[in-house]
Amino acid sequence: MQVKRKLSEIKELLQATSYTEHNLEEIYTETVCGADLLSDVLAFTKEKTLLLSGLIHPQVIRTAEMLDLAGVVFVRGKIPSQEMIDLAKTKNIPILSTAYPMFESCGLLYKLGLGGNFLEEK
Amino acid sequence: MKKNKEQLLIKDVMNEGVVSVHPEASVQEAKDIMRSRGFSGIPVIDKDNCLLGIISVADIIRALENDALEALVKEYMTSRVITINANASVGQALRLFHNHKFGRFPVVNNEGEVVGIVTHGDVIGRLAVFLGIDEEPLDEEKEQEPINKEFIPQIFEYPIRALDFDRTGEGASSLKKILAELGVSRDIVRRSAIAAYEAEINVMIHAREGKMTANISPQEITIIVEDQGPGIDNIPLAMRKGYSTAADKFRQMGFGAGMGLPNIKKSADKLFVENTCKGLRLIIKIMPEKIA
Numbered sequence: 001m002q003v004k005r006k007l008s009e010i011k012e013l014l015q016a017t018s019y020t021e022h023n024l025e026e027i028y029t030e031t032v033c034g035a036d037l038l039s040d041v042l043a044f045t046k047e048k049t050l051l052l053s054g055l056i057h058p059q060v061i062r063t064a065e066m067l068d069l070a071g072v073v074f075v076r077g078k079i080p081s082q083e084m085i086d087l088a089k090t091k092n093i094p095i096l097s098t099a100y101p102m103f104e105s106c107g108l109l110y111k112l113g114l115g116g117n118f119l120e121e122k
Numbered sequence: 123m124k125k126n127k128e129q130l131l132i133k134d135v136m137n138e139g140v141v142s143v144h145p146e147a148s149v150q151e152a153k154d155i156m157r158s159r160g161f162s163g164i165p166v167i168d169k170d171n172c173l174l175g176i177i178s179v180a181d182i183i184r185a186l187e188n189d190a191l192e193a194l195v196k197e198y199m200t201s202r203v204i205t206i207n208a209n210a211s212v213g214q215a216l217r218l219f220h221n222h223k224f225g226r227f228p229v230v231n232n233e234g235e236v237v238g239i240v241t242h243g244d245v246i247g248r249l250a251v252f253l254g255i256d257e258e259p260l261d262e263e264k265e266q267e268p269i270n271k272e273f274i275p276q277i278f279e280y281p282i283r284a285l286d287f288d289r290t291g292e293g294a295s296s297l298k299k300i301l302a303e304l305g306v307s308r309d310i311v312r313r314s315a316i317a318a319y320e321a322e323i324n325v326m327i328h329a330r331e332g333k334m335t336a337n338i339s340p341q342e343i344t345i346i347v348e349d350q351g352p353g354i355d356n357i358p359l360a361m362r363k364g365y366s367t368a369a370d371k372f373r374q375m376g377f378g379a380g381m382g383l384p385n386i387k388k389s390a391d392k393l394f395v396e397n398t399c400k401g402l403r404l405i406i407k408i409m410p411e412k413i414a
Contacts, residue, residue, distance in 0.1 A: 035376075036376055037376050037379055038376030038377055039376065039379035039380075039381035039382065039385070041376075042316060042319070042320060043381050043384070043388065055375070055376050057288075057375060058288045058291075059287075059288075059323075059375055059376070059377070062290070062291035062294075062295065062319065063376075065291075065295060065298070065315075066294060066295075066298065066312070066315040066319045067315075067316065068312055083288070091295065
């Protein structure tokens, strides 16, 4: 049921901008997590998940690093600072930004066939 | 031919990563290491890399008979240890194995420091390769990649400056990198990183300063995070999911949801939370062998 999608496809669908030099054609994800509560992300997210978040500070990138996430998409047009971009490059985490708000971003990715951690576990 | 064999030295056949036990460890811990690794004896080495003895299955049986698994390794180890020099030939090692009943010898350098361990099997195996008589068994599945590679135990220290919010997590990040480089399995690296990061965030939220120390060995990763903060009044309450005393500014960052300690507990094999005279101490133990 679940599909693997390239981050490049996701970038196109969300009309997102990429801020690191990763080749998004080569990075895949099959699960997505939309959250602003990093505590929950840290406790419940499996590796290679794509994180969508409205939070914009360096700890979002560190959270992605510890969990080996596929990348982070900042929603509702939030633009990462240069400091965050530098950190993401150092920690090898792709970061993107989309104008879509959280709900729409999640909806578009769900329609694309991507799932979450919770349903997959069931 | 004989001359060539003599040239094959112990340092060429020994195992460089020494699995050892500290003299102050309990016999129980030594037993656990030996059982999980399938060893019949391990060297007892102190923090200065000084070889004090060997603890073997026979020693452990003696402790078991006395119902003394909690006793210290140094009380039950065999202190008279026969070592072999790294520059000795395999021929000399074979003679040593023949003359003594031991299955393994610690290998020492000219300064007397333990640099490896050599077993009868290591010597025979290398000799077989040397003589060209080693053959792969037919139709037998190859052994799986080891879950955890052998390496020499390491200590990692990182001072946590809690007021520098943007740098919080750098300690966990460094630890994660070190573990990955040592060849620790992905799952263990990830669990260690999550636990260390949550602990670092706790220091950021509740204290001004702290320190992370990690004792890393192939059998166990112990992460100790000590801070100079107010400590915890009610530890069982703090372990409950959703309980938090974090200030609003940390909640706005997405933390302080009362998931930190429970998540550390979930990521670790063992967690000890204790108040100290200065603040709080978390002792997080992650044991790679447990998932093997």
